Amino acid sequence: MRMHRMTSTTARHLRRVVLQAAVDAGAACTGMSLDVFFRGDETDIEWRPRRTTALRICAGCPVRAACEELALRDGEGDPEADEIVRGGLTGPELAAARDAHAVRLAVAVDADRDTEGSRLDALMAERYVLATTSTERVRDGKRVPPTVVQLEHNERIRTLNLEIARTRTARRAQAGWAVAA
Ligand code: SF4
Structure with a gap:
């Protein structure tokens, strides 16, 4: 593991x-x-x-x-x-x-208040765990078609990518970087 x-x-x-x-x-x-x-x-x-x-x-x-x-x-x-x-x-x-x-x-109070930052950390931690847990199968050197579990796994990573991008954009907007974001 x-x-x-x-x-x-x-x-x-x-x-x-x-x-x-x-x-x-x-x-x-x-x-x-x-x-x-x-x-x-x-x-x-x-x-x-x-x-x-x-x-x-x-x-x-x-x-x-x-x-x-x-x-x-x-x-x-x-x-x-x-x-x-x-x-x-x-x-x-x-x-x-x-x-x-x-x-x-x-510093501690800033961390307590920074709920977006906290959420971003949680999302990135979940994505890291999923991305490093491969569900791909190979048999006789060929990829086996993805199962429902694999498809759900990939879909969750896609959703996390979107949520991470949205949360980052929100944080940048709060910090006054809305245009650059
Ligand atoms: S939890 Fe209650 S008893 Fe324990 S240190 Fe705090 S105020 Fe005192």
Whole structure:
């Protein structure tokens, strides 16, 4: 069986999906009230013990790192407002972490938003796999007429070629290359 090598661009596009899947599967806060992690109309004295409880839950959470990265990608946290806990950090701590990783996060957020690019990667990966999986048969040195499966295989590659061309054109138009495209 041939292995498809994932490009770093594809991996970047898929990272958010992978992080979210990890959090969905392993979050220690699953089923808990959101009130544990978000401050309501409370005084500091009322909020602090709940914040400590939330931080303790996060500290024991198996997907804390993934949750923190998603929170940073989502732009969570306000330097002036101590009103949430996510990924084991308070709002001001999340804001400070965002500043500390600003360049890396900007690239990550671009990849999250670039859905056309993500779709293009998926289409190209499927075409690569199909194109490297030959269904042609040869008997006694002669090509055997194509079967229905082979015809469907070829038709799918043709459809992928069209979709890839359409998606590329759309991306170029978004980038202002509509005339050249
Ligand atoms: S790190 Fe905290 S907020 Fe994030 S999933 Fe775990 S328990 Fe929930």
